[in-house]
Amino acid sequence: MTGPVNLREVEQAARALLDRVRDDYFAGGAQDEVTVRGNESAFARLALLPRVLTGAGDPSPEVTVLGERVSMPVLLAPTAFHELAHPEGERATARAAAAAGTILISAMLSTVAIEDIAAEARKVSSEHEPPIWFQLYLQPDLGFTEAIVRRAEAAGCRALVVTADSPALGRHERNDRNDFHDLPPGMNCPNLREQAGEVRNVVLSPEISWRHLEWLRETTSLPILVKGVLHPDDARLAADHGADGVIVSNHGGRQLDTTPPSIRLLPRIADAVEGRVPVLLDGGVRRGTDVVKALALGARAVAIGRPVVWGLAYDGEAGVTKVLDLLRREIVNALALCGYADPAAVRRDLVEEVSWR
Numbered sequence: 291m292t293g294p295v296n297l298r299e300v301e302q303a304a305r306a307l308l309d310r311v312r313d314d315y316f317a318g319g320a321q322d323e324v325t326v327r328g329n330e331s332a333f334a335r336l337a338l339l340p341r342v343l344t345g346a347g348d349p350s351p352e353v354t355v356l357g358e359r360v361s362m363p364v365l366l367a368p369t370a371f372h373e374l375a376h377p378e379g380e381r382a383t384a385r386a387a388a389a390a391g392t393i394l395i396s397a398m399l400s401t402v403a404i405e406d407i408a409a410e411a412r413k414v415s416s417e418h419e420p421p422i423w424f425q426l427y428l429q430p431d432l433g434f435t436e437a438i439v440r441r442a443e444a445a446g447c448r449a450l451v452v453t454a455d456s457p458a459l460g461r462h463e464r465n466d467r468n469d470f471h472d473l474p475p476g477m478n479c480p481n482l483r484e485q486a487g488e489v490r491n492v493v494l495s496p497e498i499s500w501r502h503l504e505w506l507r508e509t510t511s512l513p514i515l516v517k518g519v520l521h522p523d524d525a526r527l528a529a530d531h532g533a534d535g536v537i538v539s540n541h542g543g544r545q546l547d548t549t550p551p552s553i554r555l556l557p558r559i560a561d562a563v564e565g566r567v568p569v570l571l572d573g574g575v576r577r578g579t580d581v582v583k584a585l586a587l588g589a590r591a592v593a594i595g596r597p598v599v600w601g602l603a604y605d606g607e608a609g610v611t612k613v614l615d616l617l618r619r620e621i622v623n624a625l626a627l628c629g630y631a632d633p634a635a636v637r638r639d640l641v642e643e644v645s646w647r
């Protein structure tokens with residue numbers, strides 16, 4: 291294998307290529323970045339306790355998420371502004387996700403229109419429609435929210451992911467230091483056509499509530515997932531309000547700093563929803579063993595954010611493909627070493643708190 295052999299090496303290679311302002315935007319988090327660091331280090335504080343002589347056979351990492359058969363329990367988390375990482379932006383990401391056979395959660399704040407992202411993904415396979423979900427910041431202007439939902443539906447998106455952890459923007463001191471508050475000239479967000487493509491016209495409002503989710507439930511027949519759930523009661527409320535899934539996420543430590551690492555909250559949330567809806571997780575996933583730990587603790591699948599943009603910055607479509615390929619191989623290897631063939635069969639007793647550190 292030439293080039294990076296794991297996601298950390300892709301990160302290093304990408305970050306060496308990015309200028310300071312873009313690197314800070316992608317890598318950074320809120321305030322002291324306690325949660326950014328915690329998301330990753332929490333995985334290392336969980337140990338794997340493998341079973342032996344299970345005769346499980348060759349692992350297949352395929353899973354089903356909301357009725358979607360995907361090649362592995364890893365989705366691409368929504369991340370904004372891919373043209374900051376590579377000139378092809380979300381076009382390259384969409385092709386890599388489609389080729390890898392997994393779900394791209396396309397950000398509302400993409401630098402390529404959702405129609406063009408979907409068209410790009412379709413170029414990869416004429417046999418089946420590549421699965422794309424659309425991430426939404428619910429806007430107080432429901433007319434605008436409805437218009438963008440209709441665009442996502444018409445583009446063929448198969449689920450909506452409502453980001454619920456953003457009643458305000460987290461305080462990113464790196465961006466303040468770099469005076470980075472807007473996209474560079476020539477870049478915009480074409481999903482915000484009615485808002486002149488301007489990010490500054492997006493409203494992150496503390497008035498958004500469960501009532502808005504109810505409104506969305508009545509407005510669309512697409513499955514809805516609520517992303518950014520950290521409290522078990524909110525996971526229950528999401529299911530009560532008609533959500534079809536929850537994503538345990540602290541936004542990669544970019545919103546409220548000092549929230550717990552998402553993997554720490556996963557078991558409580560899985561217990562709270564009692565199997566009513568699938569639970570997904572993102573934040574700090576960098577290894578196949580991280581994925582297997584999340585499965586054991588109750589996730590149907592995980593999503594990765596920064597590794598995708600780092601893959602994109604490293605080598606465009608090929609870089610994202612590399613990230614997904616590396617992770618897929620690691621998952622197969624981790625499953626085999628743990629004594630499992632089927633990701634859906636992984637049980638909670640595979641994971642233990644580290645007590646020897």
Ligand SMILES: Cc1cc2nc3c(=O)[nH]c(=O)nc-3n(C[C@H](O)[C@H](O)[C@H](O)COP(=O)(O)O)c2cc1C
Nearest residue numbers: 316367368369370397453541542573574594595596
């Ligand atoms: C550069 C960047 C941009 C992001 N943009 C969005 C976004 O537009 N909408 C959203 O819901 N989450 C966004 N996120 C959060 C991710 O969806 C995800 O929760 C987080 O990146 C997972 O952590 P990880 O980067 O450690 O994998 C963004 C994250 C990053 C790093």
Ligand SMILES: CCCCCCC(=O)C(=O)O
Nearest residue numbers: 370399459489492494544
């Ligand atoms: C005014 C909205 C800015 C959101 C930026 C995208 C995001 O969620 C992130 O960078 O994190």
